[in-house]
Amino acid sequence: MHIRILVTGGTFDKEYDELAGRLFFRDTHVREMLTLGRARLDLEIETAMMIDSLDMDEAGRAAIVARCRAAAERAIVVTHGTDTMVETAGALAAAGLTDKTIVLTGAMVPYAFGSSDGLFNLGSALSFVQVLAPGVYIAMNGRHFRWDQVRKNRETGVFEPLEA
């Protein structure tokens, strides 16, 4: 199975700019995370954008949809900021890519800061994407959710199932 990882930024990939004392984006850390995880998967990494998900707009979502549509792979992991991850999942679902399994994941703490959930989430998302049926999902907190059955609780930072 061939897997594509589509990088869009988010907390996952933030770094600390020691001269400016600010968080910023440089390159994705996905490659070094896969090395650390000793991943032996047949995969392609593509950086679509490097932005805070609070800055994700319709044009950004359209670009993500277009890249997922264009991808040869039927299994795609999208790394994404957590704040608007559910909205992007909705845009992907609306696009009707019915033969693909797309799993969005992210992190609450930047991977570069040492004590991050990112490595756990990446291992989780890459596993779910290999076995879930086609559809759009979010993998966070060790769980997976269908795109329309989840919300981020902003008080706790936890992804929760929507009440039925």
Next chain:
Amino acid sequence: MHIRILVTGGTFDKEYDELAGRLFFRDTHVREMLTLGRARLDLEIETAMMIDSLDMDEAGRAAIVARCRAAAERAIVVTHGTDTMVETAGALAAAGLTDKTIVLTGAMVPYAFGSSDGLFNLGSALSFVQVLAPGVYIAMNGRHFRWDQVRKNRETGVFEPLEA
């Protein structure tokens, strides 16, 4: 879904004894790994033993089988040293626990040493166990393998599919 994590030791849980200058076992790190991963799973952690998998013998394997059989959960992750993980998977398969999904995982580098594959593997194993059909599997290197279709390559440390 309720998940049981059965801890048996392995590199995953090794620590450095700074007075003796040796590796040793104390308590499992699984709880702090789940906290770091912000896991929100309904799970139970049980420590069966804390041993190097080179010291795993038939009595040890029988104890693991007995605990999996006794577990109320249908989803079980077993943390285990990598050297004899495949043998323990075989013992679990031979036990015929046909209604349970059992996923074994481990690490090449101790979690306590900072640059470990353990967190990635734990995220992976916990994800696979939620979606795979009943059976016995190994989750390493971002992949899952049926118990009888995998070997550890001791030159590279990588888990590989058996040649057909």
Next chain:
Amino acid sequence: MHIRILVTGGTFDKEYDELAGRLFFRDTHVREMLTLGRARLDLEIETAMMIDSLDMDEAGRAAIVARCRAAAERAIVVTHGTDTMVETAGALAAAGLTDKTIVLTGAMVPYAFGSSDGLFNLGSALSFVQVLAPGVYIAMNGRHFRWDQVRKNRETGVFEPLEA
């Protein structure tokens, strides 16, 4: 020899607020850094304030001077943001605490982010303060400088001797 560590904040002690996605201050990390460094020094830790050194004003500097003056110890390490560390060193020198050795130090990267210079700098500052003659010094980059013979190069983040 009794040593006082006076904490004022700075990058040294910044943390990542995972809900807001921002850097912030909570408690100082000096105690856990001393534990990690296995320090066995007779010392007192006092938090004067927890601020970014860009927000340090005359009132803040006066408070630092007052606390150093009031301290029973003749050896004091002040943790401080790097941007205005030299100015605070000047205020301390102007106070004429002629029987005390005061060493200011800080960090370019927060200790909490794993890849920090903070532990190195703390080891350095605590060592210099034990052996330097009374006076006000800055300890950064493995070096020590008299308060009036140093500047922070803002392009490189390095503390440099003033040209003679």
Next chain:
Amino acid sequence: MHIRILVTGGTFDKEYDELAGRLFFRDTHVREMLTLGRARLDLEIETAMMIDSLDMDEAGRAAIVARCRAAAERAIVVTHGTDTMVETAGALAAAGLTDKTIVLTGAMVPYAFGSSDGLFNLGSALSFVQVLAPGVYIAMNGRHFRWDQVRKNRETGVFEPLEA
């Protein structure tokens, strides 16, 4: 001031061999530690040997003495395993290198394991070596000791002053 760092191994530089599951030596980590510490010192790093200090013998000590004697620098930091650090300090003192300041340091936990005292100790030793009078010293636990006034407490791992 020019400083020489003479590397001899010890816990400081141990690594984990993930295929053999053993601790071993490869290259020294001193360079990356200095980079992490943003050290801007005029220094030379020389690897004399890479051994566990329990394996240090008279020939090894003679080699360390010879290299310190041959060094052009008057300030030398020797990284060394903690178990026999005091004995090597004694050999250096017996050599009568009366114009040099030599500071031995080490670590209780390997730098490569993330939670090490090594970075703190290196910052400390490099600071002491710049300001102490000629002589042979041990820098551990944030303190410095004359070579003949210290012992390692093997129960606690702490370097302590000898009773007067």
